[in-house]
Amino acid sequence: MYTLSEENYLKSIYRLAQQPNFKITPTAIAESLGNNPASVVDMIRKLTEKQLIAYDKKKGVELTQQGLKDAVLIVRRHRLWEVFLLEKLGYHWDEIHDIAEELEHISNATLADRLDKFLGFPEYDPHGDPIPKANGKVPKPFSVTLTDLKMGESCRVAAVRDTSSSFLQYLQKLDIGIGTRIQLIEKISFDNSLVISISGKENTTVSQKFGENILID
Amino acid sequence: MYTLSEENYLKSIYRLAQQPNFKITPTAIAESLGNNPASVVDMIRKLTEKQLIAYDKKKGVELTQQGLKDAVLIVRRHRLWEVFLLEKLGYHWDEIHDIAEELEHISNATLADRLDKFLGFPEYDPHGDPIPKANGKVPKPFSVTLTDLKMGESCRVAAVRDTSSSFLQYLQKLDIGIGTRIQLIEKISFDNSLVISISGKENTTVSQKFGENILID
């Protein structure tokens, strides 16, 4: 389809666009890709010319209809490959993201759909992110976090926001995965730390930042 | 591991080295990759510096021990992915080569071995080429062709030398695949055309070039 770089930019812009009321600036894109803002300005020019994005000083960067379609396809491929790597090749959930980051760029007209079918049309990837459908429809992602829970309430872990291996490995250590049940025991008002019970076991304390990265059902 | 280009050069040199007594020249590499000889000379310099190849005017290009090891790994990945695409995703054998050409560059320490295991440690790829083992050992490829057959003898199709989709589609039309039995009925001395019987059915005539691209058991 496009170059590897173009695709990574599209995907990055798409991801930033998921945050409601967030203005997508060159700096924001630069940060999300680990690039220099000057390089981003170059690429914004290129993608604008190709009519994949529109850039307005006031509104920031927006994907065009075509750009959105392309970005969603890349995300679809990424998440399907993640399912494959975890379920078929036995990788752990903290290893799959980086490999999928490469696999998502393999371009073949029917590959995503064949993979989708082979995997049994999964709805969510191993991190709980919804997998865009073949028709381009994207199921609504989870948005309520552990910090939104009220005292005493319990929930099911539906997805993780941060997919870095340091976070995922921490979760593994705590025995938390997609589907794990968590009950909020107490909120420490000093720093918003959360005292939780994981799968009904003894209490553990986690930070606010931790809580914000756990999406629940 | 290396850049996409470096890997493609390594693989191309490896493939050329399979032909016995063949001097691997810049022109030969250029032809096999569809590149300009001048570009090849640049890359020969680069790969020599990285100690992956040795270039001697007299002997031509040779892979070093390290270069050979790396090339074999890329071939291993290529052929394993081809098996995956055919057996798991249902592609036809004339579609898989180009996709594997991209997939072979996905670099992850354990990916090839996991894929190998998932596929049940296949010995040959869908074109009959041997799949290098995890330890770097490469099973001996088939080398006898249809043109080596004597009048009246019959054989089993073991592999194809040419993997272009035009050749593979022609084979499909003739109902020839890996494992098909072929009997040589007659050799036309004028142009070395071969009159053959495919799976015991009525006679068909194929060219010498055709015969040279069918490897038999």
Add this chain to the structure above:
DNA sequence: TCATAAAATTAGTCTTGACTAATTATTTTA
């Protein structure tokens, strides 16, 4: 053996996608 053809190499250019440093525009804040 020497002329010609073919192959290899060099020199110089181009595109992509990065970068740094300098400059200009826009926001914040005092």
Add this chain to the structure above:
DNA sequence: TAAAATAATTAGTCAAGACTAATTTTATGA
């Protein structure tokens, strides 16, 4: 609102990996 800070943009550079055109080297054969 003016100064200071931050963000965006421009200008210039670089490396990779390709190309063409020109030159040199090597091989071939009359």
